Amino acid sequence: QVQLVESGGGLVQAGGSLRLSCAASVRTFNKYPMAWFRQAPGQDREFVAGITSGGSNTYVATFVKGRFTISRDNDKNLYLEMHTLQPEDTAVYYCAARAGAGSRSSQYDYSYWGQGTQVTVSS
Secondary structure, three states, X not given: OOOEEEEOOEEEEOOOOEEEEEEEOOXXXXXXXXXXXXXXXXXXXXXXXXXXXXXXXXXXXXXXXXXXXXXXXXXOEEEEEEOOOOXXXXXXXXXXXXXXXXXXXXXXXXXXXXXXXXXXXXX
């Protein structure tokens, strides 16, 4: 079982930055590909960024446009650095772990989820 706890969300003005963290409670953290998703009110959950189990490869959604960076460390933490935030980035952000094969950007292929952290960007 994998438990994930996000932190670092908050209220920021447009153009600002935030760093989200996700702490994992599983011993074999480095075996799981990880990702960040987000969900805005009334919208579907969407893929933001993903990283392979070893951390050597990362993937981001096209709307990121170089503003966000995903990373992980050996202390069972996943991060999302977000810069130049815009009001349309307002959403609950979730970290997720993928237990098996599947699409790196499909929420349905991720087995474990955190409770989410709210990011609000004011204009």
